[in-house]
Amino acid sequence: MTLTNQQQITMLRKMWLIRYFEEAAIRLNGEGLYRGSTHPYIAQEATAVGVVAALKPGDKALATYRGHGAYLAMGGDPSRGLAELLGKETGVCKGKGGSMHLSDVSLGFMGSNAIVGAHIPIAGGVALSQQLDGTDNVTVCFFGDGASCEGVFYETCNMAALWNLPLILVVENNEFAISTHVSKAVCVPDISIRAQGFGFPGVTIDGREVDAVYAAATDAVQRARQGGGPTLIEAKTVRWTRHSAVSAGGYGSGSDGEKWRQTDPIPRYQAALVSRGILTDVEVTAIEAEARAAIDDAARFAVNSPAPSLDALTTDMFA
Numbered sequence: 364m365t366l367t368n369q370q371q372i373t374m375l376r377k378m379w380l381i382r383y384f385e386e387a388a389i390r391l392n393g394e395g396l397y398r399g400s401t402h403p404y405i406a407q408e409a410t411a412v413g414v415v416a417a418l419k420p421g422d423k424a425l426a427t428y429r430g431h432g433a434y435l436a437m438g439g440d441p442s443r444g445l446a447e448l449l450g451k452e453t454g455v456c457k458g459k460g461g462s463m464h465l466s467d468v469s470l471g472f473m474g475s476n477a478i479v480g481a482h483i484p485i486a487g488g489v490a491l492s493q494q495l496d497g498t499d500n501v502t503v504c505f506f507g508d509g510a511s512c513e514g515v516f517y518e519t520c521n522m523a524a525l526w527n528l529p530l531i532l533v534v535e536n537n538e539f540a541i542s543t544h545v546s547k548a549v550c551v552p553d554i555s556i557r558a559q560g561f562g563f564p565g566v567t568i569d570g571r572e573v574d575a576v577y578a579a580a581t582d583a584v585q586r587a588r589q590g591g592g593p594t595l596i597e598a599k600t601v602r603w604t605r606h607s608a609v610s611a612g613g614y615g616s617g618s619d620g621e622k623w624r625q626t627d628p629i630p631r632y633q634a635a636l637v638s639r640g641i642l643t644d645v646e647v648t649a650i651e652a653e654a655r656a657a658i659d660d661a662a663r664f665a666v667n668s669p670a671p672s673l674d675a676l677t678t679d680m681f682a
């Protein structure tokens with residue numbers, strides 16, 4: 364499936380939106396405007412954007428605490444997203460979810476999850492519901508290389524294969540689980556090989572190459588829509604400097620800590636669109652400036668929004 368020029372421009376826009384959203388999140392967190400941590404998706408934008416470009420209405424996605432990118436790729440509103448991070452009433456979960464529990468069911472973004480691996484079986488259940496409803500919709504589950512070592516991942520792979528579920532498992536191998544390098548936790552060269560043990564396809568791609576991500580996702584989605592069952596896509600990528608805005612953990616400091624810039628997916632895709640004659644240098648600059656301005660507006664909206672009232676404390680609560 365070939366993307367139109369407009370679709371390619373939209374992918375670039377979304378990547379910039381995610382980049383500036385995350386920079387704002389780090390800044391607001393540093394200013395003490397919200398509690399807890401925040402896990403930047405910086406340097407990984409091409410993966411969520413490329414995968415989501417292969418989806419259609421009715422498809423669903425789930426992500427980890429590093430899930431702001433997936434939320435925005437699914438069409439999440441940046442203002443309500445930043446307001447959620449700040450625990451504000453105008454947040455997409457009315458301020459009760461925060462950075463690690465964003466969700467917008469109306470967009471098919473079924474939620475991000477702070478417990479490593481916990482959303483993988485939930486994604487299997489979402490895919491099962493799509494199958495039982497007789498739709499041709501699919502579910503995408505984003506998770507990390509560390510999560511691919513959790514038992515629930517293997518159980519979900521097994522059941523998804525047995526039941527032919529329309530599930531696309533996207534492992535974002537950013538080389539680290541906090542401070543543990545993938546080579547100390549995974550004994551195969553490519554995590555995608557693990558799919559062979561369950562009898563479904565696994566593919567490894569460069570997660571910083573949005574076109575490659577889109578192509579792999581399109582194959583997986585088409586197979587799932589036609590009843591061909593699950594696929595494991597390993598997107599090899601590089602993590603932002605640290606595990607989270609407030610923790611150390613990871614690779615080096617100084618120039619080594621900025622290693623991700625060497626393979627930054629955004630300049631790479633911009634250059635591709637210019638060389639294809641889809642955008643000029645001036646248009647590329649304008650797209651970046653628009654994204655930055657949209658996030659500045661979103662941050663103002665979030666900061667100026669009211670905190671939830673005390674009356675709202677127990678509404679929407681199940682316990």
Ligand SMILES: Cc1ncc(C[n+]2csc(CCOP(=O)(O)OP(=O)(O)O)c2C)c(N)n1
Nearest residue numbers: 429477478479507508509510537539540541
């Ligand atoms: C079940 C569980 N164990 C441990 C943690 C602590 N923890 C939070 S993030 C993380 C690393 C996960 O790494 P990975 O799955 O590779 O994802 P990444 O953060 O690199 O995106 C760990 C161990 C947790 N939140 N949940």
